[in-house]
């Protein structure tokens with residue numbers, strides 16, 4: 160239940176953050192207190208029926224009328240209807256609308272405008288606005304949020320409702336352009352920084368339910384002593400669930416650090432207008448958004464499948480969790496589209512020779528000093544637990560993919576598919592580095608240090624044995640070294656399963672209310688909870704349909720008798 164997004168969330172995630180970053184000081188004084196006091200509810204209206212990823216293609220116009228000192232907001236075509244707009248179907252009283260600014264017939268491209276959508280006293284839709292709620296979403300997801308379709312019919316707003324921190328239009332129609340074009344992606348950065356951490360928590364909940372259930376559920380006897388074994392004891396279950404526990408932990412911990420860096424940047428920006436760090440933070444948050452939403456969406460589904468048929472019951476909660484998490488690969492920028500920004504930024508630094516200013520790009524030194532890598536001194540599985548062995552593999556992996564990307568770009572190939580794998584490999588390296596930075600700083604006396612080290616090792620070895628790395632490893636490692644990597648991975652799985660997983664799950668301390676799953680209750684076993692769910696099913700009370708079922712059977716019997724008597728001939 161708690162993973163259902165609420166209509167109020169766009170208010171904090173994107174509406175207020177845009178008011179703070181994109182409004183002039185005078186505008187902020189008026190609007191921020193209203194939003195903070197919930198006198199107004201806000202939404203962010205960018206996507207149109209015809210244009211999502213291609214923001215430059217937006218058709219909604221904001222035409223300046225110097226006579227009345229107003230803008231006219233208009234949707235000139237059906238494809239310009241704002242669509243998917245969170246909270247707008249029912250709740251929002253105001254929207255930050257992305258529209259093309261037109262002054263004296265000149266098109267200045269997309270700018271932001273604050274438009275009132277509903278009457279504050281009656282909630283009625285304002286004249287000139289046409290709004291519909293979109294109805295159910297795929298998998299019945301995001302039930303708690305209304306999403307709207309919104310058309311503007313020449314809606315007038317005062318000139319001072321153009322968000323004016325950067326660009327402005329003066330009363331005589333003079334256009335003051337933004338000092339810097341990069342400011343415009345500041346609000347996207349905010350949301351992505353938040354999403355990366357939230358998705359980590361979503362995955363942790365799914366893993367917790369699956370861990371609880373697979374330890375309860377017994378099938379077959381592994382020992383042959385007649386007692387059935389918990390399915391968690393099978394490698395097929397452990398190797399799916401435990402790496403997800405480690406990955407979810409990494410997502411939360413590293414994304415928190417990215418979010419903190421962004422908050423520090425924002426505080427400085429609001430004081431000084433200094434946006435020098437924004438480009439790097441943009442790279443970090445786009446990468447984090449793609450990496451975290453991809454792992455979480457598919458990870459939640461993996462947890463469901465690991466629980467067998469009972470995972471497929473709505474009572475398990477996995478359906479709800481999946482429906483509410485998988486859409487994050489699409490919103491705030493489709494992952495395959497925004498993933499392209501990461502290689503672009505990597506190449507820009509590589510070509511300019513500025514990669515040393517960005518710690519997460521240290522792997523570019525592999526390409527810069529393009530010498531044959533020294534063979535790794537791996538002699539036993541424990542050598543794989545050393546940081547330099549791990550960084551070697553992960554850096555090699557991204558470097559190979561960057562090299563391939565450069566060749567593809569040079570050859571004029573469409574790289575939009577391969578960019579995704581490169582962004583994920585970059586994410587592997589960034590999250591690996593970030594996780595170890597945190598874990599290494601835990602004082603050695605802390606009781607949870609051992610569990611965190613084991614989880615970090617599991618995270619490291621699981622990403623090192625993943626699909627695209629397997630392609631690269633044969634180039635640099637001997638067969639014996641590759642075999643020892645598998646042994647190291649096996650050993651870490653055994654250690655985490657036996658000594659740490661339960662402690663880590665307990666430490667996260669999700670309540671039953673938060674998990675909302677029949678597979679993870681303390682007062683009932685999963686079987687009791689599932690059976691109780693079946694007993695409560697509304698389909699048990701469909702007696703009004705019984706006569707129809709009886710009649711159908713009678714009809715079949717009659718038809719059968721007629722066929723046997725030879726009275727009915729098939730027309731087929």
Ligand SMILES: Cc1cc2nc3c(=O)[nH]c(=O)nc-3n(C[C@H](O)[C@H](O)[C@H](O)COP(=O)(O)OP(=O)(O)OC[C@H]3O[C@@H](n4cnc5c(N)ncnc54)[C@H](O)[C@@H]3O)c2cc1C
Nearest residue numbers: 203204205206211212243244245489490491492493495575
């Ligand atoms: C639940 C939900 C909530 C949302 N909330 C809001 C909101 O509050 N406000 C708002 O403004 N918007 C919102 N959106 C819209 C969202 O931001 C867009 O859906 C998203 O940006 C993707 O755009 P699109 O749907 O038009 O996909 P498209 O751009 O049409 O993409 C379709 C396919 O084409 C591929 N593709 C497109 N362009 C390229 C390219 N250049 N290279 C390679 N492949 C490409 C994509 O990978 C994808 O597979 C929401 C969406 C959802 C699902």
